[in-house]
Structure formats: C-alpha cells, structure tokens
Amino acid sequence: MFFLKKILVVDDEKAIVTLLEYNLKKAGYSVDTVSEGVSAYNMAVTGKYDFILLDLMLPGMDGIEITRRLRQERIETPIIILTARDQEYDKIIGLELGADDYLTKPFSPREVIARIKAISRRITSSSDEGGASQPAKVEKEFYEYAGFTVDLAKVSVTRNGERVKLTPKEFELLAYFVKRPGRVLSREKLLNGVWGYDYVGQTRMVDMHVSHLREKLEDDPKHPVYIQTARGFGYRFNGDAK
Numbered sequence: 001m002f003f004l005k006k007i008l009v010v011d012d013e014k015a016i017v018t019l020l021e022y023n024l025k026k027a028g029y030s031v032d033t034v035s036e037g038v039s040a041y042n043m044a045v046t047g048k049y050d051f052i053l054l055d056l057m058l059p060g061m062d063g064i065e066i067t068r069r070l071r072q073e074r075i076e077t078p079i080i081i082l083t084a085r086d087q088e089y090d091k092i093i094g095l096e097l098g099a100d101d102y103l104t105k106p107f108s109p110r111e112v113i114a115r116i117k118a119i120s121r122r123i124t125s126s127s128d129e130g131g132a133s134q135p136a137k138v139e140k141e142f143y144e145y146a147g148f149t150v151d152l153a154k155v156s157v158t159r160n161g162e163r164v165k166l167t168p169k170e171f172e173l174l175a176y177f178v179k180r181p182g183r184v185l186s187r188e189k190l191l192n193g194v195w196g197y198d199y200v201g202q203t204r205m206v207d208m209h210v211s212h213l214r215e216k217l218e219d220d221p222k223h224p225v226y227i228q229t230a231r232g233f234g235y236r237f238n239g240d241a242k
Contacts, residue, residue, distance in 0.1 A: 004030040010040040011055040023109035037061030055082045056090050071098040078119045098168035143178045181239025184230045
C-alpha cells in the first residue's frame with residue numbers, strides 16, 4: 001500500500017500557508033497546517049509527520065523553542081526552518097539545535113519541494129548503507145582516541161571520562177569525519193554529506209560547526225590535533241592521533 005508523505009506546515013502568515021499547502025498537495029504530499037506555536041509543538045511531538053516546515057516567528061512558542069523541545073524529546077522528524085532575511089542569528093541557532101535545513105523568505109514552492117526531496121534522498125541513502133547489497137560489510141560503531149571516544153550506536157561522545165554535549169548536527173559531522181580518517185574533505189562535500197545537499201554559498205556553516213567541535217574536543221582548539229585544516233581544500237580528520 002502506498003502512503004503519502006505527511007508534512008506539517010507551521011506559519012502565521014496565511015498567504016504563505018496557502019501557497020505551501022496548495023503546491024505541496026499538488027506535488028503529492030499530505031499536508032496539515034497550524035499557525036500557533038504551542039499547537040504546532042503538540043502536533044509535531046506525536047512524530048506522525050515526515051517533514052515539518054517551521055516558521056521561526058510564531059505566537060505562543062517560537063520556532064527555536066519548538067525545535068529545541070522536539071530534539072530533546074528525540075523526535076527526529078526533519079525540520080526545515082523558514083526565516084526572514086534579518087533572522088541570520090536565529091537561523092544559525094535553529095540549525096545548531098538540530099534543524100535540517102532553512103529557507104529564507106521569499107522562497108518559491110519549487111525550491112521547498114527540492115529541499116524536501118534532497119533530505120529524503122539523504123535519509124534513504126543513510127538507511128540503505130550496509131543493507132542487503134553489502135552483507136559482508138559491518139560498520140564500525142565505536143571509535144577510541146587519546147583524547148575522546150565516539151560511540152555511534154549510543155550517539156555518545158566522551159572526553160576524559162565525561163560526556164560531551166554535542167548538537168545533533170555536530171555529532172553527525174563528527175561521525176562523518178571519524179568514518180573517513182585521513183581523507184581531505186571539502187566544505188562542499190561535508191555540506192552534502194551531513195546536511196544532505198549542496199548549500200551554495202553556505203560553507204561558513206561547516207566552519208562554524210568545525211570550530212565548535214574543536215572547542216569541545218581539542219586540548220588547544222587553535223592548534224587542533226584531530227580536526228585539521230587542509231588549507232585551500234577543506235578539513236582532514238587525523239584518526240591516528242594518540
């Protein structure tokens with residue numbers, strides 16, 4: 001039986017809701033809409049949606065708080081935040097809290113659908129890795145270094161015996177690094193691999209997350225041992241550091 005992907009659209013601008021609802025339904029999605037933050041959170045926390053399109057500026061509870069609470073509740077539904085051009089700081093906070101993508105208003109329905117499909121491809125690709133087509137491959141889940149450990153199965157990082165608090169995207173980025181030790185990874189490849197598609201002009205987001213990881217994992221973040229800069233190319237994870 002075929003099930004439509006279900007999307008929750010959260011915005012208090014009626015024109016945007018109408019535009020998104022019409023075009024998403026036309027593209028074959030099932031759509032629910034809500035214009036108030038508390039109601040949006042109560043609907044989203046059920047986990048019955050495949051995607052959430054979430055405006056940041058909402059009455060009752062803003063999009064940042066909704067994102068934070070959903071991720072605390074382990075609701076991993078992909079979130080695309082909707083921002084105005086003057087919400088750069090809030091956009092970054094939303095991504096750090098675990099939002100998967102963002103769109104700056106005004107945006108086209110075609111772009112929204114393209115972003116949804118890109119995230120879907122990433123999720124499908126991740127779930128297919130190590131599947132029936134590669135029965136002999138067993139992916140390593142625990143990595144131990146001189147300064148810290150990474151447990152992919154438990155989504156846990158420890159440093160000097162203490163748990164390190166990472167945002168979902170910081171953990172995904174670190175996991176991407178540890179699986180590819182010694183390889184020079186461009187910012188574009190990291191964006192594609194961790195965020196799910198090519199964020200044209202958004203390589204600053206990689207730099208920001210790398211900086212945060214260094215602050216949390218390196219003894220001297222300004223002279224990193226593990227996440228090293230490959231000048232002019234990107235970054236390289238030094239998996240042999242002891």
